[in-house]
Amino acid sequence: DTGVSQNPRHKITKRGQNVTFRCDPISEHNRLYWYRQTLGQGPEFLTYFQNEAQLEKSRLLSDRFSAERPKGSFSTLEIQRTEQGDSAMYLCASGDGELFFGEGSRLTVL
Amino acid sequence: DAKTTQPTSMDCAEGRAANLPCNHSTISGNEYVYWYRQIHSQGPQYIIHGLKNNETNEMASLIITEDRKSSTLILPHATLRDTAVYYCIVANAGGTSYGKLTFGQGTILTVHP
Numbered sequence: 001d002t003g004v005s006q007n008p009r010h011k012i013t014k015r016g017q018n019v020t021f022r023c024d025p026i027s028e029h030n031r032l033y034w035y036r037q038t039l040g041q042g043p044e045f046l047t048y049f050q051n052e053a054q055l056e057k058s059r060l061l062s063d064r065f066s067a068e069r070p071k072g073s074f075s076t077l078e079i080q081r082t083e084q085g086d087s088a089m090y091l092c093a094s095g096d097g098e099l100f101f102g103e104g105s106r107l108t109v110l
Numbered sequence: 111d112a113k114t115t116q117p118t119s120m121d122c123a124e125g126r127a128a129n130l131p132c133n134h135s136t137i138s139g140n141e142y143v144y145w146y147r148q149i150h151s152q153g154p155q156y157i158i159h160g161l162k163n164n165e166t167n168e169m170a171s172l173i174i175t176e177d178r179k180s181s182t183l184i185l186p187h188a189t190l191r192d193t194a195v196y197y198c199i200v201a202n203a204g205g206t207s208y209g210k211l212t213f214g215q216g217t218i219l220t221v222h223p
Binding site: 004031033041042043044045048056091093095098099100101102103104 | 144146151152153154155156159195197208209210211212213214215216
């Protein structure tokens, strides 16, 4: 097993465009989490899935953000109409005990 | 979840023990103490966790005071690769809230040659 995989690792986009990030968790993990990290800050919880069910969403996750985990395997995080304030590292983690994080997807909105 | 307080930064000489303190005076009875670290440009990495007994694994030791209001992460023989931000987090170990971790600012540990 190669751990949690995230793609793309880097994304530069113009304000107003839509972007989508993908996370492939460790295969046997039922729980999958999304976090966001801005420069100089610790990661902030966004949402999590138990299998395909999205069980909790942070108030940080505005209506421009949507996450899915079809069939309880990989997950996608889509940001619509991106804003400069969305620039951050988006981290995915999986685990049913301690969390295993991916390397993250860094978003830069120009 | 209970909040934690950590020093902003610490230095350690290579080969010496690094002792990273954490205060969590409002921890509740069912909350564990977790430690993660984040090396530059990488995702956080789990180190260790404990409830009230001291814990040790291949990476580190965790010492929790008897009143559980503070803890210390010990890296017994620090190397340059241990330079990272270390996060102390208190959270429930199970139930619906597990994995919803509240990261603070952490402690920037710099290991010097």
